[in-house]
Amino acid sequence: MVRSPALRRFFHHPWVLGVLGILTVFVVWFLATSSGMVDKLFLPGPGAVWQAGSDQFQQGILVKDAIASIQRVFLGFVISAGLALPIGIAMGTNRTICHLLEPLMGLIRYMPAPAFIPLLIIYFGLEELPKVMLIFIGTFFFNTLMIMDAVKFVPSELVETALTLGGRGVPILTRVVAPFIAPQVLDTYRINMASAWNLVIVAELVAANEGLGKRISLAQRFLRTDEIFVGLIVIGLIGLIIDLGFRFLMRRACSWAN
Amino acid sequence: MHLQVSNVSKSFGEGRDRKLVLEDISFELVSGQFMALVGSSGSGKSTVMRLIAGLERPSEGTIHLDGEQVRRPGSDRGMVFQKYSLYPWLTAAQNVAFGLSLQGRGKAEIRERTAYFLDVVGLADAARLLPRELSGGMQQRVAIARALATEPKVLLLDEPFGALDLQIRESMQEFLHDLWKTTGLTALLITHDIEEALLLAGTVHIMAPRPGRIVHTVAVQLDRSDLRHLRVSQPFLELREELAGRLRSLDGSLL
Ligand SMILES: Nc1ncnc2c1ncn2[C@@H]1O[C@H](COP(=O)(O)OP(=O)(O)OP(=O)(O)O)[C@@H](O)[C@H]1O
Numbered sequence: 117m118v119r120s121p122a123l124r125r126f127f128h129h130p131w132v133l134g135v136l137g138i139l140t141v142f143v144v145w146f147l148a149t150s151s152g153m154v155d156k157l158f159l160p161g162p163g164a165v166w167q168a169g170s171d172q173f174q175q176g177i178l179v180k181d182a183i184a185s186i187q188r189v190f191l192g193f194v195i196s197a198g199l200a201l202p203i204g205i206a207m208g209t210n211r212t213i214c215h216l217l218e219p220l221m222g223l224i225r226y227m228p229a230p231a232f233i234p235l236l237i238i239y240f241g242l243e244e245l246p247k248v249m250l251i252f253i254g255t256f257f258f259n260t261l262m263i264m265d266a267v268k269f270v271p272s273e274l275v276e277t278a279l280t281l282g283g284r285g286v287p288i289l290t291r292v293v294a295p296f297i298a299p300q301v302l303d304t305y306r307i308n309m310a311s312a313w314n315l316v317i318v319a320e321l322v323a324a325n326e327g328l329g330k331r332i333s334l335a336q337r338f339l340r341t342d343e344i345f346v347g348l349i350v351i352g353l354i355g356l357i358i359d360l361g362f363r364f365l366m367r368r369a370c371s372w373a374n
Numbered sequence: 375m376h377l378q379v380s381n382v383s384k385s386f387g388e389g390r391d392r393k394l395v396l397e398d399i400s401f402e403l404v405s406g407q408f409m410a411l412v413g414s415s416g417s418g419k420s421t422v423m424r425l426i427a428g429l430e431r432p433s434e435g436t437i438h439l440d441g442e443q444v445r446r447p448g449s450d451r452g453m454v455f456q457k458y459s460l461y462p463w464l465t466a467a468q469n470v471a472f473g474l475s476l477q478g479r480g481k482a483e484i485r486e487r488t489a490y491f492l493d494v495v496g497l498a499d500a501a502r503l504l505p506r507e508l509s510g511g512m513q514q515r516v517a518i519a520r521a522l523a524t525e526p527k528v529l530l531l532d533e534p535f536g537a538l539d540l541q542i543r544e545s546m547q548e549f550l551h552d553l554w555k556t557t558g559l560t561a562l563l564i565t566h567d568i569e570e571a572l573l574l575a576g577t578v579h580i581m582a583p584r585p586g587r588i589v590h591t592v593a594v595q596l597d598r599s600d601l602r603h604l605r606v607s608q609p610f611l612e613l614r615e616e617l618a619g620r621l622r623s624l625d626g627s628l629l
């Protein structure tokens with residue numbers, strides 16, 4: 117089909133294909149809406165969505181919402197990640213701690229985090245705390261168990277070599293275990309960040325004064341599908357940027373693992 | 375330096391799963407000696423080494439290094455594993471420096487010693503390379519340099535060349551022999567390659583499995599001025615054949 121080798125190389129570049137995939141959806145979207153076959157109320161065209169987006173941007177709502185959501189995710193996730201690291205390492209290296217905590221965490225992990233929302237609202241009201249807590253609950257157990265697994269895969273030779281070189285205790289954790297698991301930890305965070313990002317939207321759909329999820333549920337009340345699309349696209353873009361950020365960090369900090 | 379292994383037995387597991395892995399192992403190793411343990415897979419060679427390194431404790435018997443009982447790992451017993459033992463995130467030089475910096479030595483001393491030991495193993499040019507950029511043989515040389523850098527009294531080598539191609543293995547054997555001659559290190563080498571043991575070691579213990587025990591000891595007296603020549607010389611081949619026969623009969627008696 118594609119004859120020229122230069123062209124073929126161009127099309128085989130992963131980015132080109134990725135952009136092509138997104139573009140295709142845009143074109144179909146554009147054609148479907150501009151042909152007048154679908155009700156604009158159900159599916160607004162790209163132009164209308166762009167308009168709604170730039171309106172929100174100019175009013176300052178968009179940035180304010182995005183910051184509100186990002187702040188919640190950031191706070192909840194930093195606490196979750198910060199606690200998961202030492203506890204995961206402790207579980208991975210100490211059998212007693214592992215046997216004590218693993219069944220408990222394995223159980224809680226399978227309780228859907230959104231199911232905690234009613235409880236969190238009863239306990240902590242409608243302010244920031246319940247939302248941050250939700251993100252914590254939804255990611256902490258996954259983070260911890262995945263870090264524990266990473267620690268269990270540290271080759272025993274690496275630890276034993278350090279022991280025979282005169283190492284003992286904490287330096288073995290910081291200088292052997294921690295660097296070895298760093299790439300998996302970053303990957304764990306990247307994966308679980310996606311669910312943190314999902315959960316903040318869920319929490320805001322239920323109760324919030326601002327945030328991207330809140331904006332979507334308001335838009336639904338007024339049948340503003342264009343604003344719903346703005347919310348969805350912005351949420352997707354921010355998620356993608358965070359994901360790429362983690363990948364970038366991993367490539368820079370753990371080049372040895374590639 | 376005097377390493378004394380006295381009547382050491384080791385079993386793993388409890389109750390009905392209890393399995394005797396080593397039975398009544400005794401030998402001693404003195405400064406400058408090169409000793410090898412040879413035996414088939416599962417005869418407990420690695421366990422002997424791990425006991426000496428302090429990574430395991432004997433079930434019975436004792437191990438003394440210069441009169442002091444071995445209870446835990448320490449930098450006076452350097453260890454080289456068969457594989458996976460370089461820190462993949464550290465360069466060759468940083469790997470060699472690792473033990474020194476664990477011991478909190480000064481920066482200048484670390485730099486100087488690292489350079490010296492990289493040079494000893496012939497890898498001065500590879501200082502800045504990561505392990506994945508090194509060949510298998512180079513990786514093992516870095517591991518040896520790292521173990522030597524903290525100046526252990528005895529170097530424990532657990533099948534250090536077991537994962538290498540035959541040709542590289544031969545050159546590594548020559549490298550290790552030269553290293554032993556020039557530095558006067560004391561070494562305990564584990565291998566299941568009789569040829570390797572005879573080429574390098576002055577004393578070779580043959581181990582039999584289930585339970586692991588020393589069944590035969592050979593004092594090797596061969597002219598080691600030219601290893602390549604030695605490999606194909608008549609006395610060497612005869613000795614090798616004799617020991618190979620012993621090992622075979624050990625395996626055979628267990629079938
Ligand atoms: N931690 C352990 N727990 C239970 N059994 C063990 C343990 N370590 C070793 N063994 C058993 O002890 C026996 C001897 O093992 P060892 O690794 O010392 O043998 P080896 O001579 O080094 O063998 P190879 O040539 O395959 O390396 C084996 O049967 C092994 O299953």
Ligand SMILES: [Mg+2]
Pocket residue numbers: 419420421532
């Ligand atoms: Mg072994």
